[in-house]
Amino acid sequence: MAGDLQPYEDLHLVRKRLHVQIAEKIQDLIAAERLQPGDRLPPERELAETMDVSRPTVREALRLLEQWGLVAIRPGSGTRVVSLDTEPVAKSLQRFVQVKDCSFDDMMRVRELLEPEAAAEAAVHASSDEIEVLKQRLGALEEAFQSGDPAMLALTESQFHTSMANASGNPLLAALAVSIADILLTWTERTAALRFDKDSHDSHQAIVEAIANRDPDRARQACMFHMQLSRRARAAGMEGAAALSGAA
Numbered sequence: 001m002a003g004d005l006q007p008y009e010d011l012h013l014v015r016k017r018l019h020v021q022i023a024e025k026i027q028d029l030i031a032a033e034r035l036q037p038g039d040r041l042p043p044e045r046e047l048a049e050t051m052d053v054s055r056p057t058v059r060e061a062l063r064l065l066e067q068w069g070l071v072a073i074r075p076g077s078g079t080r081v082v083s084l085d086t087e088p089v090a091k092s093l094q095r096f097v098q099v100k101d102c103s104f105d106d107m108m109r110v111r112e113l114l115e116p117e118a119a120a121e122a123a124v125h126a127s128s129d130e131i132e133v134l135k136q137r138l139g140a141l142e143e144a145f146q147s148g149d150p151a152m153l154a155l156t157e158s159q160f161h162t163s164m165a166n167a168s169g170n171p172l173l174a175a176l177a178v179s180i181a182d183i184l185l186t187w188t189e190r191t192a193a194l195r196f197d198k199d200s201h202d203s204h205q206a207i208v209e210a211i212a213n214r215d216p217d218r219a220r221q222a223c224m225f226h227m228q229l230s231r232r233a234r235a236a237g238m239e240g241a242a243a244l245s246g247a248a
């Protein structure tokens with residue numbers, strides 16, 4: 001059933017780039033929690049009449065909101081507010097990395113700045129459920145390490161760091177850390193450049209133990225050490241990939 005039209009009656013618009021103004025006003029309603037994930041927006045016709053604009057203008061606004069990751073438009077079922085995740089941040093950051101031609105070292109350096117703090121924050125703020133998820137991720141990493149499959153290892157390693165960042169209790173820190181991890185995963189999948197050794201795997205366990213023991217300093221140190229090993233693992237993978245390419 002369509003939502004209440006009353007909130008939209010108060011959206012006073014200046015007649016300049018109306019679709020952007022409409023999108024921003026609806027974004028404000030979402031930010032103020034007057035619209036919740038799962039809520040369905042009124043049909044285009046009703047919104048257009050309520051805000052005294054054309055239906056094409058409303059349609060453009062809804063498409064813009066969809067690009068921002070705030071709503072999902074489904075033919076036949078309308079437009080619904082969605083739970084905001086890190087995907088829009090990751091996509092935007094990925095475009096920036098590509099356009100600015102950021103290097104592998106640039107990405108790793110940002111990761112080295114963010115993730116140790118995410119680990120420390122997780123040691124303070126992680127719920128028991130989030131710690132359990134980290135332990136499960138650690139088990140998956142063990143299986144991937146034993147399998148020797150680089151693709152599985154890259155995926156499970158990314159999932160581990162995503163769960164750790166999400167456990168930090170800081171949504172902005174998590175969004176940035178997860179976005180960097182996603183970019184590195186995509187890069188690794190394309191280059192097959194990842195070579196983990198036992199030290200790298202053991203460092204994941206040290207991070208989980210520190211978080212589970214609520215020891216932020218040790219979690220930070222364990223993650224800093226892991227970042228050094230991760231850089232080494234990816235550098236070794238790059239050398240291996242280059243050698244294979246040269247031999248082809």
